[in-house]
Amino acid sequence: MGLRRCSLISMEKTLRLFEDAPGTEGSFNTTKGGKPRIEEPQRRQGEMRFEYPEDTLAPSHPARVIWDVLGKLDLSAFSKGCESVEGAAGRSLKSPRMLLTMWLYALTQAVGSAREIARLVGSDLAYRWIAGNVEISHQKLSQFRVGHGEALNDLMTSLLATLMNQGLLSLAVVAQDGTRTRAAATAPSFRTYGSLLECREQARLHIKAVLAAADDPEYTRAQHAARAAAAKDYQARVEAAIATVTELQQHRTSSDSPARASTTDAEARVMKMADGGFRPGYNVQYAVAGSELGGPRTIVGVNVTNVGSDMGSLAPMVKQIEERTGQRPAVLLADGGHAKAEDIATTRRLGVDVIVPPAEGAKPIEKLQAEGADPEVIAWRERMETEEAKQHYRSRAGLAELANAHQKTHHGLTQFLVRGVPKVTCVILLSAIGSNLLQHAQQLLC
Structure with missing residues (x-):
């Protein structure tokens, strides 16, 4: 009995001795008299895993x-032009x-x-x-x-045709809206004609130096090829910028500031963004079909330009929708930034009811009539005075602006990583197709 008591006293002294030691807080369990068993991760332990990919996703x-x-x-x-065929040599697509x-x-x-x-x-x-x-x-x-712009455009059309045939898409109401999205270029990359000529000379000298160092043992064969390709790419972008500045300068007066173009993306233009700032970007127009009461929002048309204004974009969008679906929208909604009289008159002649509020400071209807304005323009202005038109217009934001916000917020399209209108259009088509697929996936898979 005395021996057991001595052992307990000795254990208590040992515990008190180590209680204040660093890193030992909670290390011992005084009740059971032992150290807790803790299973630590074993990151240096090799292992083999057998995985059946088909079972990994719900x-x-x-x-x-x-x-x-x-x-x-x-x-x-997407397989057009593939030279690798079954039964013959070549790398598979x-x-x-x-x-x-x-x-x-x-x-x-x-x-x-x-x-x-x-x-x-x-x-x-x-x-x-x-x-x-x-x-x-x-x-x-x-x-x-x-690399598949035409195929993506055809896929968009094919998907919309499928939705139309299954009764999943109605063009009773279509809303159009434009959003300015930043380009893969910065403001300092925009240069005047004189500065671009200096860049041309620098690019020429750089290519000459790169080719002269082709036998330099410091670089591998692949590195030499990469350096030469990068030098030639920069030279091509400078030449594209020079051509752009030359074209822009032809449309400017002597009092205008000198034309500028980007050596990064010659097709990008500086335009006003949603936050009020001016940055290089592209104007992306979306046409969205849907019900005022809710339900799927289907992107039925997209258009990418480097023009900062939305004016003049209604009629081209209606024609694009007709090419894709074989029908024209019954009602087309857009904000006041699209209010160009000539464009609205053309769109109305296509049989579309255009619901667009007139711009601030627009002439009164009486003055337009006195000046002999286009009858379609007068009819549009009179239409916008009705309660029915105002009621229609209230649903615009829920269609077009919601789709725009979805593309930027959920698809990450706040800045493009590709350059040029054709490539930007490919990205927009991919995003629109993906959005439409998920909007109607349940019905399409039935």
Whole structure:
């Protein structure tokens, strides 16, 4: 009994001795007299994993949904020009359905960088499922994104036609709105003609130096090729900027400031953004069909320009919608920034009821009549005085502006990572197709 008491006293002294030691807070359990068993992570332990990719995503996962819907559409246009055929030598073409799913899903997750997608393929379950053990480089992703403009346009048309045939799309009310989105260029990259001539000379000397160093053992063969390609790319961008400045200068008077163009993206223009600032960007026009009472919002038309104003964009959009669907909108809603008399008159002659408020300071209807203005313009102004037109106009923001906000907020289209109107249009088409697919996926898969 005395021995047991001595042991307990000795243990208590030991515990008191180590109670104040650093890093030992809570290390011992005085009740049971032992140290707690803690299972620490073993990061240096090798292991083998067996994974069946098909079981990694739920049936309702957006990536799987996009893949399934694309399986019901004709994607043969993306394989045009493929020289690798079955039974013959050559490298196989990466699956267009897989690459499309990759981009459409990435954009719905606000991922717009090819490098970021390539990284996620190695770490994210959804991207790994889409890839299906097929190696994808960021170069291949970049090339696919901007190399199939015509095929993407046809896919957009095919999807809208499918929705029309299944009764999932109505053009009773269509709202149009423009949004200015930043380009992949900065303000300092805009230069005058004289400055661009200096850049041309610098680019010429740089290419000469790069080619002269082709035998330099400090660089590998691939590095030499990359340096030469980068030098030639810069020279091409400078030449494009010079051509742009020359064209712009022809439309300016002597009192105007000198024309400028970007050596990064010659097609970008400085325009007023939503926050009131002026930055290089593009004007993206969306036409959205939907019900005033809610439900799916379907993007039925897109147009990309480098013009900062929305005026003059109504009639071209109506014609585009007709080309895609075979029908014209019954009612077209737009804000006052689209109020150009000639454009509205043309659109009304196409049989479309245009609901656009007149610009501030517009002439009274009586004065337009006295001046012999276009009858369609007068009819539009009279139409806008009615309560029915005002009621229609209240639904505009819920259609067009909501879609614009969705593209920027959820698809990450706050700044483009590609250059030029054709490439920017490809990105917008991808985003619009992805949005439409997810809006109607449940009905399309029935």
